[in-house]
Amino acid sequence: MSKNLINNTRVKVKIKKGSKTVSSRRWLERQLNDPYVSAAKKDGYRSRSAYKLIELNEKFNFFKKGQSVVDLGSAPGGWSQVTAEHVDSPNKGKIVSIDIKDVEPIDGVIFINGSIMDDEIIETIRQKLQGGADVVISDMAPYASGHKSTDQTRSLLLAELALDAALILLKEKGIFCCKLIRGKGEEELVKIMRVYFSEIKRFKPDASRKDSAEIFLIGLNFNNQNLA
Numbered sequence: 001m002s003k004n005l006i007n008n009t010r011v012k013v014k015i016k017k018g019s020k021t022v023s024s025r026r027w028l029e030r031q032l033n034d035p036y037v038s039a040a041k042k043d044g045y046r047s048r049s050a051y052k053l054i055e056l057n058e059k060f061n062f063f064k065k066g067q068s069v070v071d072l073g074s075a076p077g078g079w080s081q082v083t084a085e086h087v088d089s090p091n092k093g094k095i096v097s098i099d100i101k102d103v104e105p106i107d108g109v110i111f112i113n114g115s116i117m118d119d120e121i122i123e124t125i126r127q128k129l130q131g132g133a134d135v136v137i138s139d140m141a142p143y144a145s146g147h148k149s150t151d152q153t154r155s156l157l158l159a160e161l162a163l164d165a166a167l168i169l170l171k172e173k174g175i176f177c178c179k180l181i182r183g184k185g186e187e188e189l190v191k192i193m194r195v196y197f198s199e200i201k202r203f204k205p206d207a208s209r210k211d212s213a214e215i216f217l218i219g220l221n222f223n224n225q226n227l228a
């Protein structure tokens with residue numbers, strides 16, 4: 001998909017001296033030259049991240065019509081939009097999403113404004129879901145501090161909390177997918193996932209920026225017999 005999106009004309013941002021910082025000019029240039037940003041605008045997705053989930057789903061067949069899905073870290077809503085299309089929510093499927101930021105309503109998505117760190121959040125999700133989840137996805141990312149190891153540690157914590165939620169919410173044979181900034185703790189996390197999922201995959205979609213250390217960890221075929 002990414003190949004079709006590539007357009008070779010590069011936009012340069014000219015700015016008046018002193019009107020913008022170098023980093024904001026770079027950000028703007030990157031946005032204007034990013035084929036996934038233009039595609040998201042054209043396709044009506046709220047985020048370029050939507051294409052990461054589309055690729056993940058093409059590769060691992062996460063979704064079927066009628067499934068129940070939990071989307072962790074859902075703002076502004078791109079992943080929830082993609083999920084709603086695939087599970088046919090609200091007609092057949094069900095989606096419960098959470099984020100600390102607000103999300104404009106999406107047809108077929110039950111949104112909870114809350115943090116994965118809140119003690120009550122999993123119970124709140126469970127009540128809204130009214131049953132187990134077939135798939136738990138997490139694109140949660142910490143606010144970027146610019147300090148590499150701080151951001152990596154925070155990303156690991158969010159991935160661990162996403163896994164904790166998945167172990168409680170998933171149905172037998174369910175699927176878990178979470179974003180992680182690669183680094184310290186990755187192998188330990190994968191080791192824990194191996195206890196509960198019969199297959200573990202690591203995948204970096206084309207839509208994931210090459211200069212980003214993010215990767216997606218996928219657990220297939222959840223086995224809840226191994227829960228203590």
Ligand SMILES: C[S@@+](CC[C@H](N)C(=O)[O-])C[C@H]1O[C@@H](n2cnc3c(N)ncnc32)[C@H](O)[C@@H]1O
Pocket residue numbers: 046047049050072073074075076077078079080098099100101114115116117139140141142143158
């Ligand atoms: C990359 S964005 C998600 C983009 C989304 N998947 C989409 O396609 O629109 C990461 C999100 O994680 C959320 N997040 C960060 N910490 C969180 C937490 N403790 N609980 C819930 N969400 C969190 C952020 O607010 C942010 O909206």
